[in-house]
Amino acid sequence: MADIAVRLARKGKLAAVIFVIGKGMPYDLSFQECFKYFWDWLKNYHNHFIIVHTKWSMLEPGAEAERAAREREFSEVFGFTDVDTVKQVFIDSKWEDEDPGERDCMAFNQQKKALAINSMNALITEIALASNIDCAMLPFRKTRRMHEVDRQLIAGAEAALDAAQATLDTTDRDLAVLNKEMREISRRVAEGESHTAPLMCRLEAIDVDTDVEIARKEAWIYWFWGWRCLRVETRVPISNVVTTDGTFRISWTDWERTAFSVQVTCSTGLVPTFYMGSLVVYGASRHVHAAEIAQIKAELEPIRAKIKEDQEDLKHKQDAEKYAKEVLEGLNKLIEENTLVSRVASMQELRLDQLGAVHEWYKAAVGKQLSSSDLREYIQLLGSLPVRPATSSFAG
Known part of the structure; x- marks a missing residue:
């Protein structure tokens, strides 16, 4: 035939x-x-x-x-x-x-x-x-032997479709649960980050080496000439000392500093005046705000730990989602292929120009346990046909 x-x-x-x-x-x-x-x-x-x-x-x-x-x-x-x-x-x-x-x-x-x-x-x-029949428009009706193979194809395709659809439904449900869990985790992470944002801004502003004024002492002299020593003691380490002149010209000598105190000697320069200027003492910001910094870090630590835990959990669920989508993609491809096989196997006729290669494939397929590669070869021989695959709402 x-x-x-x-x-x-x-x-x-x-x-x-x-x-x-x-x-x-x-x-x-x-x-x-x-x-x-x-x-x-x-x-x-x-x-x-x-x-x-x-x-x-x-x-x-x-x-x-x-x-x-x-x-x-x-x-x-x-x-x-x-x-x-x-x-x-x-x-x-x-x-x-x-x-x-x-x-x-x-x-x-x-x-x-x-x-x-x-x-x-x-x-x-x-x-x-007699008028000639144009064979270019003439389809080929499948033979009985071809229909025997078709029944085998349809049975295999339907079994594969049932299994794939069951797995697809399960994967769909798993994806729905994953998406719900990821939304909840993302919400918790966003909430934690919004709570820590102002604390982090404050910590970044004060946990630095920037100088902050911690003490100021004015220099007064009740003599027309002579020397005067100023001493300032602090509760935090001193990082810098600045001296300022008063309304009249005076001179400051070098100053000496220990960990928590500083001493400066000044001279009137024989200029009669009472106000000599100021001694300004600075300390590093992180030393000045040490108690507040410790309090902020103590508050941040459990929140950060929870955010990190949620982010790791979110990463695992995103990996699971990626794998599930790959599974869905493979299932949809399998469903599409087997739907196509089932549709073509259900057809009564083929194009004549397809018949040569397809006929050889059918002869080789009679009585054979068909594999997925055989089915792909079959689809390639027939060419693409319009088919509506079963798709998942999460398939990307």
Whole structure:
């Protein structure tokens, strides 16, 4: 069947479909299957069908009645109510001379040959006058053997679809739970970060080495000349000391500093005045705000630990989500492929131009345990067909 169809595709045109059956041969199951296959396949071209009965001679006694009986038998076997539904032609294909016994041998043979030639010419004329069928628009109807493979394909595809759909549903539910959990974790992280943001800003502002004024002492002298020592003691380490002059010119000597105190000596320079200036003492900000810094860090520590724990948990769930989406992608691809296989296997017809390669694949697939690679090869042979895959709401 497929070889004939491949030849038709190569030929491009079809004039008639001729079945040849010899006199006395039964319309057995093989012949019936063959005829019904082509009759169903070429359902739009029944007027192109011709049944040629060979080895008939109209010179034999009772030939007309036998011929009519043969036509009725054909119609009964195939369920035709009208014997003219299919053209039936009776010819004698034996061209050699034969000895009819007592009959006039030459005249008999000449008459027989003439009738045979006339019947052949009539058949050829009828074929020549018939309009051609354009095979480019002619689909190929699958054969019984192909349908056997199709049943195997559909069974395998449906089993794969059921398993894939069950896994897809489970993965969908898992993804829904994951998404809900990730939203809750993200909310907690955002809430924790919003709580720590002002504390972090304050900590960044005070936990630094920037100088902060921690003490100031004014210098007063009640003599017109002389020296005066100023001493300042602090509760935090001193990082810097600055001296300022008063309204009149004075001079400051070098100052000495210990961990928590500083001493500066000043002179009036023989200029009578009472106010000499100021001694300004600075300490590092982190030393000045040590108690507040410790309090902020103590408050931040459990919140940061919780945020870090939530972020690690979120990372694990994001990895799980990524894996689940990869599983979904594979499942959707598997569902799409098997849906396509099931659809194509359910088709009754194929394009003629596909038939050559597909037919070889079908022959190799008969009775074989088909694998996923076989199915992919099958899909590639057929080319892409429009198919609506089963998709997940989370498939990205």
